[in-house]
Amino acid sequence: MLRYLAALPFALPAFALGATIAGIVSRRFGRQIHEHPAVVFLWLASLSLILAATLTPSSQAFEAHEGLRTTRVWIWSLPSPGALTHVNWQSMNLLLFAPAGFASGLYSGRRNVMLFGSLALLSSLAVEVVQYLLIPLGRAQFNSATVIIGWIGITVGVLVGVLVSALYRRGRSRATAPA
Template identity: 60%
Template sequence: MLRYLTALPYALPVAAVGVIVAAVIAKPVGRRLREHPVIVFFWMASVSVVIAATVTPSGHAPGLNDGLTTTRVWAWSFPAPGALFSVNWQSMNLLLFAPLGVASGLFLRFRHIVRAASIAALLSLAVELVQYMVIPLGRAQFNSATVVIGWVGIVVGMLVGRLVAIQIRKTKQKGDQGQLQS
């Protein structure tokens, strides 16, 4: 949790820029994909928030001494199931990637859902690799549990997104049928 809070001075401006860029290009991208611009905006804004929270320097990074900035950690582990029910880095990563999964699940076309989810899954892996390779970020580590937790967040989010999309379509169909009958 502290890791996310120390990144806020850097992450908030990056997230704001990403959301603004998403707002500007969502309509033309949505038109080109034949998807609703709000869904495209939600997906792109979610990507920018993930990038902002994970690939910006930690608040403590500028004060790290040389010995700490050259230390790298490569950990292979699975997430601890019990840790998902408390506030820690695993639950925070799950919550960070869940909106990206929800946005991926809201797309109308199956191929867009698959592409969005694939990009989201690759983003989870890419974030860990960037954190490992770019030492000045102050997070010189690769932890496979973090990648898996990101994927779990994406899958859980996609399930929620698909349920919401199905419910919206059912409601819209009932509204359309009601208008036809009157």
């Protein structure tokens, strides 16, 4: 939890910039892929939230001593079951990645759901690799548990998004059906 709070001074402006860019490009991109601009905006904004929260330097990065800034750590572990019942860094990652999955599930075409869901899954892995490689971020570690918990959040988000989308289309078809 403290990791995210320490990154707030940099993450909030980065998210605002990302959401602004998402708002600018979502209409045109939505037309190109034949999707509603609001769904495209939600997906791009959720991706900018992930990037802002994970790839901006934390304020601690500037205060860390030299040994910490140059040490890289590779950790192979599974997520803690407590991530589902307690607030910790893993549960925060689960919540951070779930909106990208949810937005992926809202796409109307099965092909787009698969494409953007897969891109969201790749973003979890890419974030960990970039954090590992870019030492100035102050998070020079790769943790497989973080990737897996991100995938769980995205998968749950996709399932919820598909369910919401199906219920919306079902309700809409009932409203337009002749009585």
